[in-house]
Amino acid sequence: MYIVGEEEAQALQRVIRERALFRYGFGKECDRFEQRYGEHLNVKHVALTVSGTFALSAALTAIGIGPGDEVLVPAHTYMATATSVLTTGAIPVIVDIDESLTISPRAIEGAIGPQTKAVIAVHMWGAACDMDAIMEIAAKHDLLVVEDACQGVGGSYRGKKFGSIGHIGAFSFNYHKNMTCGEGGAVATSNDIYAGRTRCAIDPCHYYWKGRPDGVDLFAGNGGRASELQGAMLNVQLDRIDGIVAAMRDERRRILDIIASNTISGLFCAPMHSPELDCGAHLMFQLPTSEAAERFSQIMPVVIAGKTGRHTYTQWDQILMEKGAAHHLMNPYEHPANAACRRHTAVDQCPSSLDILMRTIMVPMRPEHQADDIAAIAHNILETAKVVLEGKPADEISLMRAAAIDESKFDMADDR
Ligand SMILES: *Cc1c(COP(=O)(O)O)cnc(C)c1O
Numbered sequence: 561m562y563i564v565g566e567e568e569a570q571a572l573q574r575v576i577r578e579r580a581l582f583r584y585g586f587g588k589e590c591d592r593f594e595q596r597y598g599e600h601l602n603v604k605h606v607a608l609t610v611s612g613t614f615a616l617s618a619a620l621t622a623i624g625i626g627p628g629d630e631v632l633v634p635a636h637t638y639m640a641t642a643t644s645v646l647t648t649g650a651i652p653v654i655v656d657i658d659e660s661l662t663i664s665p666r667a668i669e670g671a672i673g674p675q676t677k678a679v680i681a682v683h684m685w686g687a688a689c690d691m692d693a694i695m696e697i698a699a700k701h702d703l704l705v706v707e708d709a710c711q712g713v714g715g716s717y718r719g720k721k722f723g724s725i726g727h728i729g730a731f732s733f734n735y736h737k738n739m740t741c742g743e744g745g746a747v748a749t750s751n752d753i754y755a756g757r758t759r760c761a762i763d764p765c766h767y768y769w770k771g772r773p774d775g776v777d778l779f780a781g782n783g784g785r786a787s788e789l790q791g792a793m794l795n796v797q798l799d800r801i802d803g804i805v806a807a808m809r810d811e812r813r814r815i816l817d818i819i820a821s822n823t824i825s826g827l828f829c830a831p832m833h834s835p836e837l838d839c840g841a842h843l844m845f846q847l848p849t850s851e852a853a854e855r856f857s858q859i860m861p862v863v864i865a866g867k868t869g870r871h872t873y874t875q876w877d878q879i880l881m882e883k884g885a886a887h888h889l890m891n892p893y894e895h896p897a898n899a900a901c902r903r904h905t906a907v908d909q910c911p912s913s914l915d916i917l918m919r920t921i922m923v924p925m926r927p928e929h930q931a932d933d934i935a936a937i938a939h940n941i942l943e944t945a946k947v948v949l950e951g952k953p954a955d956e957i958s959l960m961r962a963a964a965i966d967e968s969k970f971d972m973a974d975d976r
Pocket of ligand 1: 616637
């Protein structure tokens with residue numbers, strides 16, 4: 561998505577010319593990426609797979625989630641966070657987010673019931689979850705923490721990379737994410753048993769190539785093995801990721817500095833749990849009302865968080881319809897083991913999240929932005945805020961042209 565160029569093309573060409581497209585036997589790119597990404601994250605094991613969705617599903621399987629279990633998921637995330645729970649036979653229970661647009665620790669604590677086994681902390685839009693609070697609640701209630709770092713590749717929290725803080729982490733390398741090979745994903749953990757189970761979940765035949773993981777009972781997983789093309793491209797992307805997130809964080813910092821020196825009443829930056837180290841992929845503001853957010857978006861192209869479609873639980877059709885599997889006997893919503901789980905999701909169950917989402921506007925940061933783009937974006941935010949929040953007549957402002965204000969970039973943010 562961000563920067564793909566000649567180096568990626570050459571890496572792919574090399575793999576094709578060597579006809580080394582399969583990771584086992586003669587390939588080396590997937591192994592090399594797993595090793596290097598593990599070092600980058602400071603975790604013991606990384607397993608590459610075909611998507612972030614598959615990675616989440618494998619991670620939940622690895623930690624032993626299954627029928628009879630509830631897994632807490634935030635009201636605002638890509639729907640795969642919730643549907644991946646269903647693939648294990650368990651039930652996703654939707655809980656509120658707070659102004660950071662990540663899962664609210666207070667809501668987690670309030671939602672824990674006798675069947676609750678795990679929580680998925682999603683570093684949504686590249687912003688950090690309140691991980692200290694989440695890990696503390698999890699320890700107190702004996703919950704497992706899965707980090708959905710699909711949008712958080714490259715970000716950190718208190719010196720630890722996203723995806724390395726909880727018991728297991730999942731990443732996406734889809735085209736719209738911070739680091740990409742078109743489609744791809746990975747699971748990271750420092751737990752040997754979880755790592756062995758992840759390998760079983762990703763490839764039913766993997767022991768044939770690599771031997772049986774110690775201490776792990778085999779089970780039949782689905783097929784999510786990555787190709788050497790993915791590994792080759794990711795090895796190039798991994799060299800870029802630190803620069804990409806540093807550029808986005810720097811852009812956000814510069815825009816915030818300009819805005820801070822111009823007080824506009826009612827323009828509040830969304831709270832950040834890791835302002836210096838998260839991905840910096842978006843600059844977010846909470847406006848007083850949804851009408852103000854709507855007006856803002858009509859003047860300059862910002863994204864209203866609540867209008868990104870499938871990122872809010874009210875759009876997750878299969879969950880609202882309780883269709884958790886193709887065959888009804890496999891449907892977690894009908895499984896007798898789930899009788900005691902809270903199986904019903906109502907569209908109006910998280911009004912506080914919906915209110916926050918409709919008031920939150922997001923300005924996407926782009927690593928290729930130059931100083932004049934950044935100045936233009938800051939200018940446009942300030943001028944638009946004067947119209948929306950201070951009643952300045954709209955015909956008295958003029959917006960500056962910035963690379964961010966172009967339809968393709970806008971689609972990109974909307975498309976995640
Ligand atoms: C993209 C995404 C996923 C799924 O990743 P895919 O690679 O598209 O399958 C899961 N969770 C979140 C938060 C995402 O943004």
